[in-house]
Amino acid sequence: MSKTQIFIKGLIKENPVLVLVLGTCPTLATTTSVISALAMGLAATAVLVCSNMAISALRKIIPDTVRIPCYIVVIAGFVTVVSMLMQAFLPDLYEMLGVYLALIVVNCIILGRAEMFARKNTVGDSALDGLGMGFGFTLALLAMSTVRELFGSGTWAGYAIPYLANFKIPILTQAPGGFFVFGLLIATVAALTSGEYPKKNSFDCEGCPNAKFCGRDVCAEKESEENAHA
Amino acid sequence: MLKTLLSILLASVIVNNYVLSKFLGICPFLGVSKKIDQATGMGLAVIFVMLLATAATWPLQTYLLAPNGLEYLQTIVFILVIAALVQFVEIALKKYAPALHRSLGVYLPLITTNCAVLGVTLNNISDGYGFIESMVSSLGCGLGFLLAMVLFAGVRSRVEKAIPPVAFRGIPITLISASIVSLSFYGFAGVVDNLFGGAL
Structure with missing residues (x-):
């Protein structure tokens, strides 16, 4: 597999959220506004790239039988670093994401990439894979938060949209709307790619x-x- | 005191239901809810682990991490404690209560990476609950998880028989039905506040 393919596959073909349906909790919880979705996506991407590289570099040292606890420690370490950085430099976003920032630790995408990719590939490839998967995750969150914020509160990233602001559907920003929009998005992707991609x-x-x-x-x-x- | 505890319990079971309004523990909610008996087993195992995890992490945070200014280690310590605890419980159950292990044991390893368990321990700390309040809140969250799982398993057994449009088969229709179940819980918002006169 070439370097570009490793990077590209996470964006669409193996999109972690819309095709593989992983990391559903943050997808549903942080997509009420575009800003918080973007923050969540980028924070998870940073953790994913770092943990992929660290795990790949340590792949010959970590004993196979206790690898999962080792991965969890590595991931939790990077999550702590990212959340401390956010607390220091982006306190508003830190407050907005709340407990979900710490919960990146148990995001299945990150543990999944460690298990499926990083422990078998070189550091460079693992970094690319993490970047691709992370951007795929961010892209999916952006798409979902755009739908929810546009129609739910009539704004996009905080800017009011002229016509839509008069016809809000507030339930879309609430819990039921999250499940609903997520279902619609996956169905759309399935319809657009039917048969083309393994789903x-x-x-x-x-x-x-x-x-x-x-x-x-x-x-x-x-x-x-x-x-x-x- | 009793009134506060009762309101914490009710609020975490129905109003702030972890699955349906806080989006924690979605993976097992969607993955293990095909059959009612599996859903019940998973729900009971989650209640058990949530109570144990809170009993272990609350004293750790209050007596070890907070006095020494080590709060930033919270995430790492909590996830490790939960992972170790789950392993330990599994071994103990296998040895001393094989019958219980057969019914709950298979779900235990799945719970290590369940965000609802880590979420409840972190939330208890950030909400500033005392030990008893934390335990009650964990019990409530666990019960809420069980309730959501069992209700949704019932809904899903009907959905399985329906024929949705091709693109909606599988995951999408499951999410749409979860949205409707979540909508029904949405109706509980405000119930607890009215019952207890805003005691929260």
């Missing part, structure tokens, strides 16, 4: 990065049930 049809274990180290009994149980049906 997951349901939430199941193979797409979940945690599947590799979770109690596989759940997945095995599900598989055997599906086989029984077939």
Whole structure:
């Protein structure tokens, strides 16, 4: 795979949010406004690039059996760094993101890339992969927050949009609107790319990065049930 | 005192439901809600881990991190404590309560990276709750998670039988139905405030 391909695949083809459906919690929670979505996307990208590089550099040192706790420590370290930097230089955004900033630690995209890419590839490739995936995540958050802020509060990044401001649909900025817009976006992507890209049809274990180290009994149980049906 | 605790409990079960209004723990909510029995097992395991995690992290924060000015280590310490705790509980359950392990054990490793558990421990600290209040709030959040999971499993069993447009099959229709379930919880906003005269 060439360097450009490694970078590009995260943007659309394997977009972590809209195609792989990972990192759903921050996607739903921080997309009420474009500004907070952008902040979340960039913060997660910074953590992703740094943790991918660190894990790739340490890939020969970290023992295989305890790799997940090691990854979690590395990721939590970078999350702490990013949140301290934000607290110092961007206090408004820090307040806006609140607990979700600390929760980047448990964002499945980051652990997933460590497990699927960084531990098998060189530092440079891992950095590119992290950058691509991070921008894909940011792009998806931007798309979703644009829809929610435009139609929900009639503004875009704080600027009032003339016509839309008179016909707001406030529920879009609330919890139910989040699920609704997310569903519509994934359906749109599925319709536009039908058959062209591999897409997951349901939430199941193979797409979940945690599947590799979770109690596989759940997945095995599900598989055997599906086989029984077939 | 009792009134405050009750209002914290009710608020975290229905008004600030972790899944449906705070968007924490969405992955298991969407992933393990296909069958009611799996949803119940996951919900019970989450309640259990949330209570344990709060019981472990609250004293750590109050007696170790805060007095020594180490609050910035909160995220790292909490996630490690939760991960270790989950492993430990799994081993202990396997050895001493195999029956319980068979029903809950499979869900335990999934919970380590569940943002609802880390979220509840962090929120308890940032809300300035005392130990008992924290435990009650964790119990409430866990119960709210269980409630959302079980309700949604019921909804999903009906959705599975429907035939949505091609592009909506799978994830999108699941999210749209989650939106409607979330809308029904939206109706609870204000209930607790009115019940307790704004005691929150």
